[in-house]
Amino acid sequence: MKEFNDTANQLLDAAERYTQMHGFNAFSYKDLQEQVGVKTSSIHYYFPTKQDLALSMTERYIERFRVNLQAIAQEQSGGLKRLEYLAKLYVDVVSKQKFCMCGMLASDMLSLSNAVTVKLCEFFQLLEDWIAEAIELGKKQKTIKTSVNTTWAASSFLAVLEGGMLIARTQNRPDYLENIMQGTLDELSV
Amino acid sequence: MKEFNDTANQLLDAAERYTQMHGFNAFSYKDLQEQVGVKTSSIHYYFPTKQDLALSMTERYIERFRVNLQAIAQEQSGGLKRLEYLAKLYVDVVSKQKFCMCGMLASDMLSLSNAVTVKLCEFFQLLEDWIAEAIELGKKQKTIKTSVNTTWAASSFLAVLEGGMLIARTQNRPDYLENIMQGTLDELSV
């Protein structure tokens, strides 16, 4: 995994915030300059092109997300509880008028390099696998119905999450996502 | 409903295609000029600002969509079959590397006028209501389980559709959406 210094990390933080709120094409190096307090030419020193910035931002995001998912799994031993926690995490994202960063990049994918698209696929796969593992665990713990198809339930859970976020954010109603996810969890639980 | 002449309609067609593929902020009046063969200054004659274009485009899209939904309901008397048809419609969208136009605008909502956001909410409500009606019909026809909560099932179906599209398009795998929707339909059917 790549290492970034303070300045580079602050730039990535700002880029991440802009992307989650407005999208990757909706901010410029000038915006980052104003946020971080470093000239645009210096930003090009760290990230020669905006595509480089997109890739670094996505890689760092996925790495952090991977660590977060592991931490949740370590804290919470209940499979169903893990899914509840994940859902709650994204309700918070919506309540901040934000969207999943990779979901946002996914909507702009045709203006991004292939390398970024590959990373986006990696992210969705990572999350789906984690959800599938939680479902399997819940089945063993008899808190999730053994009758559900784990593969379908996992990809469906992820899709509901992303789609629900999109719609809830449009309506500025975090509770919309909350309700959908609660229903989905009820559907899974025994 | 507003009326547009040939040129205006061609401009809206091009804007719609660009939006569904690349996003609203990813094309310029110059792109439309090249597609339609009319100068950018003439485009401003029809749509003084790009926000006006966004609004007209969204309004026309919703009106067409409303008519399409009514046509499906008229052709197909089976509630479950209607949902199958809707799912198939969006699998086709993904296979063309496109995304739901209103879903795409929803991801760029913070750079759009309030008037457009209101229309986006209207779109999602329209679609969700139509889905709910199909579920209720399926229940009466005994092809859909009477045990499902119609309100939750409808909003969940819509969310899976939008989220599934986002992920399937990233992976360039229309069958990914197809599988998720097939599983969702199986879950609903008696």
Added chain:
DNA sequence: GTCTATAACTCGATAGAC
């Protein structure tokens, strides 16, 4: 590593002729 200065380009939008 950060700066000033600037190139080269594209953007949305307007004025005014026809």
Added chain:
DNA sequence: GTCTATCGAGTTATAGAC
């Protein structure tokens, strides 16, 4: 209704001093 011409601002990106 469509055009030419143009403005002013914004964009990514680079050269070169410190």
